[in-house]
Amino acid sequence: xxxxxxxxxxxxxxxxxxxxxxxxxxxxxxxxxxxxxxxxxxxxxxxxxxxxxxxxxxxxxxxxxxxxxxxxxxxxxxxxxxxxxxxxxxxxxxxxxxxxxxxxxxxxxxxxxxxxxxxxxxxxxxxxxxxxxxxxxxxxxxxxxxxxxxxxxxxxxxxxxxxxxxxxxxxxxxxxxxxxxxxxxxxxxxxxxxxxxxxxxxxxxxxxxxxxxxxxxxxxxxxxxxxxxxxxxxxxxxxxxxxxxxxxxxxxxxxxxxxxxxxxxxxxxxxxxxxxxxxxxxxxxxxxxxxxxxxxxxxxxxxxxxxxxxxxxxxxxxxxxxxxxxxxxxxxxxxxxxxxxxxxxxxxxxxxxxxxxxxxxxxxxxxxxxxxxxxxxxxxxxxxxxxxxxxxxxxxxxxxxxxxxxxxxxxxxxxxxxxxxx
Amino acid sequence: xxxxxxxxxxxxxxxxxxxxxxxxxxxxxxxxxxxxxxxxxxxxxxxxxxxxxxxxxxxxxxxxxxxxxxxxxxxxxxxxxxxxxxxxxxxxxxxxxxxxxxxxxxxxxxxxxxxxxxxxxxxxxxxxxxxxxxxxxxxxxxxxxxxxxxxxxxxxxxxxxxxxxxxxxxxxxxxxxxxxxxxxxxxxxxxxxxxxxxxxxxxxxxxxxxxxxxxxxxxxxxxxxxxxxxxxxxxxxxxxxxxxxxxxxxxxxxxxxxxxxxxxxxxxxxxxxxxxxxxxxxxxxxxxxxxxxxxxxxxxxxxxxxxxxxxxxxxxxxxxxxxxxxxxxxxxxxxxxxxxxxxxxxxxxxxxxxxxxxxxxxxxxxxxxxxxxxxxxxxxxxxxxxxxxxxxxxxxxxxxxxxxxxxxxxxxxxxxxxxxxx
Numbered sequence: 001x002x003x004x005x006x007x008x009x010x011x012x013x014x015x016x017x018x019x020x021x022x023x024x025x026x027x028x029x030x031x032x033x034x035x036x037x038x039x040x041x042x043x044x045x046x047x048x049x050x051x052x053x054x055x056x057x058x059x060x061x062x063x064x065x066x067x068x069x070x071x072x073x074x075x076x077x078x079x080x081x082x083x084x085x086x087x088x089x090x091x092x093x094x095x096x097x098x099x100x101x102x103x104x105x106x107x108x109x110x111x112x113x114x115x116x117x118x119x120x121x122x123x124x125x126x127x128x129x130x131x132x133x134x135x136x137x138x139x140x141x142x143x144x145x146x147x148x149x150x151x152x153x154x155x156x157x158x159x160x161x162x163x164x165x166x167x168x169x170x171x172x173x174x175x176x177x178x179x180x181x182x183x184x185x186x187x188x189x190x191x192x193x194x195x196x197x198x199x200x201x202x203x204x205x206x207x208x209x210x211x212x213x214x215x216x217x218x219x220x221x222x223x224x225x226x227x228x229x230x231x232x233x234x235x236x237x238x239x240x241x242x243x244x245x246x247x248x249x250x251x252x253x254x255x256x257x258x259x260x261x262x263x264x265x266x267x268x269x270x271x272x273x274x275x276x277x278x279x280x281x282x283x284x285x286x287x288x289x290x291x292x293x294x295x296x297x298x299x300x301x302x303x304x305x306x307x308x309x310x311x312x313x314x315x316x317x318x319x320x321x322x323x324x325x326x327x328x329x330x331x332x333x334x335x336x337x338x339x340x341x342x343x344x345x346x347x348x349x350x351x352x353x354x355x356x357x358x359x360x361x362x363x364x365x366x367x368x369x370x371x372x373x374x375x376x377x378x379x380x381x382x383x384x385x386x387x388x389x390x391x392x393x394x395x396x397x398x399x400x401x402x403x404x405x406x407x408x409x410x411x412x413x414x415x416x417x418x419x420x421x422x
Numbered sequence: 423x424x425x426x427x428x429x430x431x432x433x434x435x436x437x438x439x440x441x442x443x444x445x446x447x448x449x450x451x452x453x454x455x456x457x458x459x460x461x462x463x464x465x466x467x468x469x470x471x472x473x474x475x476x477x478x479x480x481x482x483x484x485x486x487x488x489x490x491x492x493x494x495x496x497x498x499x500x501x502x503x504x505x506x507x508x509x510x511x512x513x514x515x516x517x518x519x520x521x522x523x524x525x526x527x528x529x530x531x532x533x534x535x536x537x538x539x540x541x542x543x544x545x546x547x548x549x550x551x552x553x554x555x556x557x558x559x560x561x562x563x564x565x566x567x568x569x570x571x572x573x574x575x576x577x578x579x580x581x582x583x584x585x586x587x588x589x590x591x592x593x594x595x596x597x598x599x600x601x602x603x604x605x606x607x608x609x610x611x612x613x614x615x616x617x618x619x620x621x622x623x624x625x626x627x628x629x630x631x632x633x634x635x636x637x638x639x640x641x642x643x644x645x646x647x648x649x650x651x652x653x654x655x656x657x658x659x660x661x662x663x664x665x666x667x668x669x670x671x672x673x674x675x676x677x678x679x680x681x682x683x684x685x686x687x688x689x690x691x692x693x694x695x696x697x698x699x700x701x702x703x704x705x706x707x708x709x710x711x712x713x714x715x716x717x718x719x720x721x722x723x724x725x726x727x728x729x730x731x732x733x734x735x736x737x738x739x740x741x742x743x744x745x746x747x748x749x750x751x752x753x754x755x756x757x758x759x760x761x762x763x764x765x766x767x768x769x770x771x772x773x774x775x776x777x778x779x780x781x782x783x784x785x786x787x788x789x790x791x792x793x794x795x796x797x798x799x800x801x802x803x804x805x806x807x808x809x810x811x812x813x814x815x816x817x818x819x820x821x822x823x824x825x826x827x828x829x830x831x832x833x834x835x836x837x838x839x840x841x842x843x844x
Contacts, residue, residue, distance in 0.1 A: 082720030096534045097541060106717045108772075109684040110746025110765045111795075112518045119519060135756065138716060138772075141749045141765050148750045173754055194720075253675050253732050254709060262531040273721040280725025287676060287725060287732070289711065294560055295528045297828060298504030298616075299695040303702025303709060306827035310675050310709070321844035324532025327563045328570045332595055334557065337836040343532045343563050346835070348844040350530075350560075353834035360830070373533075405728035406719060408782070412775035413768070414759040422743035422770040 001227075002220050002380035003368045005236045007243050009355075010312065010364040017309050018364045019246040027242035027395065028232040034394045035238050038387070039228040045401050046390050048191035052199045053222035053383065059214060062201055065164070065184065066208030070100065073126040073162075076209055079105040079142040080130035080202075082273060083194035084166075088128075088206030090198060090270040091217065093263045094378060098210035108138045117146070122153050126162045130202055132188045134172025137413070143174065147181070156181065166202055193401055195274045198382050213375045220379030224387065237384050241391035243366060247312040248286050248396070255286050256304070259316035260293035260351040261373055268292065271385055278389045278400040285396065286312075294350045301354065305361045315355055316368045316381075320348035423649075424642050424802035425790045427658045429665050431777075432734065432786040439731050440786045441668040449664035449817065450654040456816045457660050460809070461650040467823050468812050470613035474621045475644035475805065481636060484623055487586070487606065488630030492522065495548040495584075498631055501527040501564040502552035502624075504695060505616035506588075510550075510628030512620060512692040513639065515685045516800060520632035530560045539568070544575050548584045552624055554610045556594025559835070565596065569603070578603065588624055615823055617696045620804050635797045642801030646809065659806050663813035665788060669734040670708050670818070677708050678726070681738035682715035682773040683795055690714065693807055700811045700822040707818065708734075716772045723776065727783045737777055738790045738803075742770035 010018045037043040038050060069076065078088050085106040092098060103116060127146055131139040151159035165178035166186045178185050189200045197203060199221055204214045224237065232238040244255060255275070257268040268290035279285035289311070291300055304311065323344030329335045338346070358365050370377050393400035416422060432440045459465040460472060491498065500510050507528040514520060525538060549568055553561040573581035587600035588608045600607050611622045619625060621643055626636045646659065654660040666677060677697070679690040690712035701707035711733070713722055726733065745766030751757045760768070780787050792799050815822035838844060 081717065086721075097537050107684050107714065108716055108746075108765050108769050109682075110742075110769070112684040113765060114746060115518050136720075137760065137768060138720075140751070140757070141760065141768050144750050144752075145747050145765065173752070173757055176754070177752060253730060260531075262529050262534040276722045276725035276729075277720075280722075280729030282728065283730055285725060285729045287711070287729070289709070292529065294530055295503065297831065298558075298560075298699075299508075300698050300702075301831065302825040302827045303698035303707060305831075306704065307698075307702030307707045307709070308675060308705055320532075324530075324536060325567050328566050329562070330566075330595070330599060332598070335562070335595055337839045338559065338563065341839055343530050343535060343567065345839060345844055346559060346563050347530050347532070349835040349838040350831070352838055352844070353831045356834055357831040361827070403724040405724045405783070409719065409723065409727075409772075409775045409779040412778055413771040416771040416774055417759045417763055417767060422767055422774070 001223060001236070002377040003370050003384070005239065006367040006369070007239060009359050010243055010247075010366055017362045019243070019250060023246050024239070024242045025233075027245055028238060030395065031232045031238050031242060031391055034391055035228055035232050035235055038390070048189060049196050049386065050225055052192075053218045053225050053379070055218070056215070058201070059204075062204050062214065063208050066205060069126055069164075069209050070211070073100050074124040075101050075103065075120065076126055076128060076206070077103045077105060077120065077146070078128045078130065078206060079139055079146065081106060081136055081138050082277070083197050084130035084132065084139070084202060086266065086270045086273055087198040087203035090266040090382070091203050091207035091212060091378065092210050093266045094212055094373070094375065095210045096263065100209065102206065102210070105142050108141050113142070117149060122150055126164070128164045128166065128205065129174065130166045130188075131174050132168055132194050132197070134167035134174035137410070140173055143177070147177070164205070166205070195277055196386055198270070199379070216375035217379035220376035221383035224380050224383040228387070237387035238391055240366070240384065240388035241395060244286070244312065244388065244392050245395040247364065248284075252310055252312055253286055254289055254311040256289040256291055256311050256313045257316075258291040258293055258296070258313055260347060261316065261318050262292065263373060264316060265292055267378070267381065274385065274389055277403050279393055279396060279398060281398045281405065284398055293354060294347060297350065297354065304363060305357060309363065311363070313358060313363060313365045314368065315351070315358075315365050316370065317351045317355070318370045318373055320344040320351070423658070424645060424799040425792050425806070427661065428789040428791070429661060431781050432665055432669075432788055439784045441665070441672055445668050446661070446664045447655070449667055450660060452817065453654045453660050453664060453813055456813055457650055457654050457657055460812070470611060471618050471808065472647055474614070475640045475647050475801070477640070478637070480623070481626075484626050484636065485630050488627060491548055491586075491631050492633070496522050496546040497525065497542065498522050498548055498550060498628065499525045499527060499542065499568070500550045500552065500628060501561055501568065503528060503558055503560050504699070505619050505692075506552035506554065506561070506624060508688065508692045508695055509620040509625035512688040512804070513625050513629035513634060513800065514632050515688040516634055516795070516797065517632045518685060522631065524628065524632070527564050530563050535564070539571060544572055548586070550586045550588065550627065551596065552588045552610075553596050554590055554616050554619075556589040556596035559832070562595055565599070569599070586627070588627070617699055618808055620692070621801070638797035639801035642798035643805035646802050646805040650809070659809035660813055662788070662806065662810040663817060666708070666734065666810065666814050667817040669786065670706075674732055674734055675708055676711055676733040678711040678713055678733050678735045680713040680715055680718070680735055682769060683738065683740050684714065685795060686738060687714055689800070689803065696807060696811055699825050701815055701818060701820060703820045703827065706820055715776060716769060719772065719776065726785060727779060731785065733785070735780060735785060735787045736790065737773070737780075737787050738792065739773045739777070740792045740795055742766040742773070
């Protein structure tokens with residue numbers, strides 16, 4: 001497996017404020033039916049997601065479009081809310097300074113949108129606009145403004161060449177404009193929601209533009225899908241779901257994603273989105289927190305160690321010893337601990353110290369250990385989280401694939417706009 | 423006042439899952455002594471912070487140094503953890519694309535540090551290194567590596583000219599190197615901790631380099647300090663502390679900072695740091711969450727509205743109607759609500775819709791309403807939060823100014839490094 005999961009530090013038997021092995025085993029037994037339904041395609045809602053990792057038929061087209069964009073443009077602007085933006089950002093975490101450069105537009109704040117637009121060199125910039133429904137108000141606002149500006153400055157033909165749209169087939173405002181102007185159009189997978197779309201073109205097109213190996217992303221995800229065929233006790237996402245649910249039923253309101261890798265910063269944000277929107281319903285679920293090692297040792301660790309015991313931690317560690325540059329420390333006795341060490345050594349020592357200090361303070365810690373972080377590992381982590389969420393939803397008795405509560409706010413916002421009551 | 427605070431939507435009397443006005447009034451009475459101790463300088467731990475906003479004697483030197491850096495360099499790299507980095511980042515939120523450009527180094531991940539260092543154009547780059555103690559392991563690791571590279575490539579004299587160090591007076595590793603090499607040195611305020619240092623040179627130097635009005639930042643903060651002289655019921659930070667404490671004692675584990683302004687993204691992260699490290703101790707406190715409108719409508723809002731009722735929300739709204747660009751919508755009936763509207767109109771409608779939907783779903787919402795967001799407003803919000811935290815600490819019976827729990831992890835990390843046990 002591309003990662004090693006360990007839940008030992010979450011179990012009462014190991015001395016933590018944890019849950020019991022007996023309860024985990026009982027939940028794994030409960031999950032057997034759901035796991036086999038996923039494995040044999042009987043879970044119809046999840047089947048399109050599970051079929052993705054072994055699919056290769058769509059990859060050549062994505063790679064070809066990506067190569068064309070990569071050759072022609074220096075900057076890529078991606079407009080999309082929720083999973084439509086976070087999917088690409090999460091994969092791009094692997095490539096801290098990609099060429100071309102990327103900007104993600106995930107808000108409609110004129111005070112940041114307008115200055116960015118002014119700074120863009122339009123001739124060398126292209127735009128990818130993502131909305132599954134094609135009617136997301138914020139994405140449409142961005143799209144119409146961007147398109148008008150590019151068309152005014154470069155002409156209609158050049159504007160059309162600079163836009164790629166990913167949306168559902170059928171009639172919707174975004175698709176209508178894209179078709180009318182002759183923009184490049186990719187179909188959004190009809191049966192995969194935005195927050196589960198990271199392994200579809202929504203995530204893979206930006207990743208391929210940045211030069212990432214999208215086949216390896218899917219292959220890593222497939223390794224996790226394959227574990228659904230065994231017993232739940234050998235299936236990491238099932239173990240994860242049993243663990244998360246056991247802490248929720250024990251009254252733990254928060255679940256913290258704490259990677260010791262800056263390249264997983266967006267992965268933690270993506271987890272936060274996918275978890276919250278899939279599980280936070282009918283008064284159930286728990287609240288996901290994104291954190292970052294070593295940064296949050298100077299921010300959240302005091303609270304984690306000595307505040308209320310109300311969190312389950314997921315720590316992601318990466319082998320680091322010997323990596324990075326040697327630290328040229330001057331002669332001082334109080335710096336002896338840094339002498340001859342590299343930056344990676346310090347991070348290695350700190351991730352281990354954080355794990356052991358959390359455990360020493362009786363905080364429950366689930367561990368994902370990675371030897372390295374490349375496409376295969378990230379693909380596996382993404383699929384693990386999506387399956388863990390789907391299985392946790394089953395245990396909670398909620399639908400992982402809808403988000404009914406936000407409709408009321410959308411209706412209100414439209415009403416205020418129509419009445420000009422702002 | 424630069425902002426208007428309202429807690430009406432948090433009160434049981436208004437029909438929410440809130441706390442009672444009676445309880446808030448009782449807590450305000452309890453706070454009277456603490457508020458007057460802050461006002462008359464008898465709270466010795468907080469006095470240096472409260473004296474800052476009216477201080478002007480240090481500003482000319484900060485402005486002069488900033489002008490010199492601004493003239494000479496195209497890129498500013500700031501190395502500092504916790505408040506040492508977040509302070510500058512928070513103020514720079516006001517200026518989305520500053521000249522010079524800024525990079526904040528708040529981690530020691532070789533996989534992001536090394537590529538950034540490679541990309542820097544060293545002749546046009548300067549470095550500001552911030553550590554109150556001068557012995558923060560991560561900051562020292564960054565500093566020694568950065569300095570060696572710059573000295574190797576540009577020579578010792580040019581390297582010294584490119585480093586500004588902010589640290590305590592007295593012997594410490596960072597100061598020793600800065601003095602030895604003849605770098606520019608600013609003293610860190612001895613009696614103000616990193617997370618309360620935003621209105622000291624730690625925050626103000628980066629702000630001034632970006633061209634912000636640092637006098638207005640302090641003036642805005644002073645307006646909030648002035649409210650300590652009246653009754654607690656007329657002092658916004660005291661009302662905020664009473665509110666936060668009332669929700670904590672009622673068993674609410676989370677407090678959410680949700681600004682509808684991308685320029686306050688770092689403010690929310692700064693709040694998260696200052697709140698967690700100041701209050702998360704002895705099993706007490708609550709967990710701060712940073713969020714962002716409208717972005718998180720597509721991420722966290724489903725959970726906020728329909729998940730467990732375990733959060734107090736602080737919504738920051740900004741007058742928006744008519745701002746930003748007009749959205750050129752095509753003729754479609756389902757787009758009528760966007761016709762003739764600007765991007766700011768949409769954000770205005772959405773912030774109002776989110777407020778009303780949260781209230782409708784019986785979620786407690788404290789409101790900060792801003793007419794505009796400039797230096798004065800940000801300075802006021804920052805001082806409000808710091809005073810709210812200090813007063814909440816008093817109610818909780820914890821020391822707002824220490825962070826004892828993180829020492830064990832630091833000790834362990836040093837031990838693993840010394841033993842080379844990585």
